[in-house]
Amino acid sequence: MTAEAARDSLKQRGIRLTRQRQLLLELLDRTGAHLDAESLYQLAHQRDPKLNRVTVYRTLKLLKEGGLVDELDLMHYGGDQHYYETRTKQEHAHVICLRCGRVEEFYGDPLQRLRRQVESHFGFQVLIARTEIGGYCAHCQVLRAQEIAEARRGSGEDVEPAAVPAGDEGERRRRGARG
Amino acid sequence: MTAEAARDSLKQRGIRLTRQRQLLLELLDRTGAHLDAESLYQLAHQRDPKLNRVTVYRTLKLLKEGGLVDELDLMHYGGDQHYYETRTKQEHAHVICLRCGRVEEFYGDPLQRLRRQVESHFGFQVLIARTEIGGYCAHCQVLRAQEIAEARRGSGEDVEPAAVPAGDEGERRRRGARG
DNA sequence: TTTTTTGCAAACAGTTTGCAGCACA
DNA sequence: TGTGCTGCAAACTGTTTGCAAAAAA
Numbered sequence: 001m002t003a004e005a006a007r008d009s010l011k012q013r014g015i016r017l018t019r020q021r022q023l024l025l026e027l028l029d030r031t032g033a034h035l036d037a038e039s040l041y042q043l044a045h046q047r048d049p050k051l052n053r054v055t056v057y058r059t060l061k062l063l064k065e066g067g068l069v070d071e072l073d074l075m076h077y078g079g080d081q082h083y084y085e086t087r088t089k090q091e092h093a094h095v096i097c098l099r100c101g102r103v104e105e106f107y108g109d110p111l112q113r114l115r116r117q118v119e120s121h122f123g124f125q126v127l128i129a130r131t132e133i134g135g136y137c138a139h140c141q142v143l144r145a146q147e148i149a150e151a152r153r154g155s156g157e158d159v160e161p162a163a164v165p166a167g168d169e170g171e172r173r174r175r176g177a178r179g
Numbered sequence: 180m181t182a183e184a185a186r187d188s189l190k191q192r193g194i195r196l197t198r199q200r201q202l203l204l205e206l207l208d209r210t211g212a213h214l215d216a217e218s219l220y221q222l223a224h225q226r227d228p229k230l231n232r233v234t235v236y237r238t239l240k241l242l243k244e245g246g247l248v249d250e251l252d253l254m255h256y257g258g259d260q261h262y263y264e265t266r267t268k269q270e271h272a273h274v275i276c277l278r279c280g281r282v283e284e285f286y287g288d289p290l291q292r293l294r295r296q297v298e299s300h301f302g303f304q305v306l307i308a309r310t311e312i313g314g315y316c317a318h319c320q321v322l323r324a325q326e327i328a329e330a331r332r333g334s335g336e337d338v339e340p341a342a343v344p345a346g347d348e349g350e351r352r353r354r355g356a357r358g
Numbered sequence: 359t360t361t362t363t364t365g366c367a368a369a370c371a372g373t374t375t376g377c378a379g380c381a382c383a
Numbered sequence: 384t385g386t387g388c389t390g391c392a393a394a395c396t397g398t399t400t401g402c403a404a405a406a407a408a
Contacts, residue, residue: 016362016407037397052365057398073252075307080261080373081397095297098306108296114289114310118274122283123317128254131272131293131310138302195382195387216372231390236373259398260372 002088003029006068013066020044020051024059028086034074034094034103036081060084075134076101091115093131099140106133181267182208185247192245199223199230203238207265213253213273213282215260239263254313255280270294272310278319285312 003025007017027043028035035043041056063069064084072083074096091111095104115126136144182204186196206222207214214222220235242248243263251262253275270290274283294305315323 018363018407020364050365054366054399055364058363061399075309079396082259093293093297093310095301095303097303104301104303106293106297106300108293108300110289110293110296114272114285114287114293115312117287117289118272118285118312121285121287122274123320124274124276124283124312125315125320126312127277127314129310129312130254131308133294133297133303133305133308135306136304141302141304193387197382197388199389229390233374233391234389237388240374258371 006063006066006086009066009068010062015062020048020055021059021062023048023051024056025063028063028069028084033085033105034072034083035085036079036083038081040084070128070130072130072132074103075132091129093133095133095135097137097140098134099136099144102137104137185242185245185265188245188247189241194241194245199227199234200238200241202227202230203235204242207242207248207263212264212284213251213262214264215258215262217260219263249307249309251309251311253282253311270308272312274312274314276316276319277313278315278323281316283316 003022006025006029007022010017010021023044024040027040027047031040031043037053037056037060040060041051041053044051044056060069064071068087069084070087072085072094073080074083074094075098076096089105090107093106093108093111095106096102111129111131114131115129118124119126182201185204185208186201189196189200202223203219206219210219210222216232216235216239219239220230220232223230223235239248239250243250247266248263249266251264251273252259253262253273254277255275268284269286272285272287272290274285275281290308290310293310294308297303298305
């Protein structure tokens, strides 16, 4: 969804195109993938220090309702915020490395198959589909094996469980000051 | 995951099997599908009025870390809590009606295909996979069409957007008192 | 110049944490 | 009989809301 297309869509719904919304649209458009509200706020706040966090939430809600962005719940380091991505793209799954946090996108026929099967099997009208896959990327599989070996050599048991997103000790995203 | 299997698994990890945990395990085991922390707490609290909400959260965390339950983010009526289900079952997608809130489970080869393709395509080691599909069930498609027609006949515009989970005006789950 | 939208502060919902006493192994 | 667990209260994070001032159309 380009910023212009979004602008048109909003205009048609009789929604005013304020300076703040223009900025947020532009940032969403250019940054593209997997932003959370806080990160979007940080980016916007840099360019317009008056812009408030609340405006970000309100704008995201608006765009979500207009079908211009999709809301995701990525299983990053245990953070529980929502992520947003613009809705240009084809249906895709999010493939998330639980160690480095990198998010890949996977396009492929299983997703369309799944949608069709659900529609025909349940007589369901599919409006949204989200798939997220967590695990270790090729790179981190190696590093993780090393970490485990080292931890075992050391204190005995000090590594996070593997079957589940980190949660406690994993790096956590920096958090902007409130107010 | 039967309650007994869970008990064994916890015992092996040197985790104590307290009265509270036994109760929670039993409830999870019997109730099965898609409980949120609050509902589990309500159920448990009925049988043991001393049991605290915090214990529910701590136990769920424990079970999650042990891979005994999976955490879901179902796109119900805009509620943002997590849901939990025991990990007996085969991989499946959650199919959620955005009108009536009913959750179906879909088992089928696209899910296994997807997993295999992601593994081979990225060299990724898949640990968790979640798929949720939102839309209208066969029953609610009809009702929704009626609702829209009625609303149109009435005030003009009063129906929720269709492309996005309700959020504002949709029925919201009852919320247990705090403290 | 009317109707939206913003910014601020404060509320809210879901979840986590610190600590003293209780209870499982 | 000690280490781990619970309950309580209070903190914390992400998000929403009420209201007066500011700004689009």
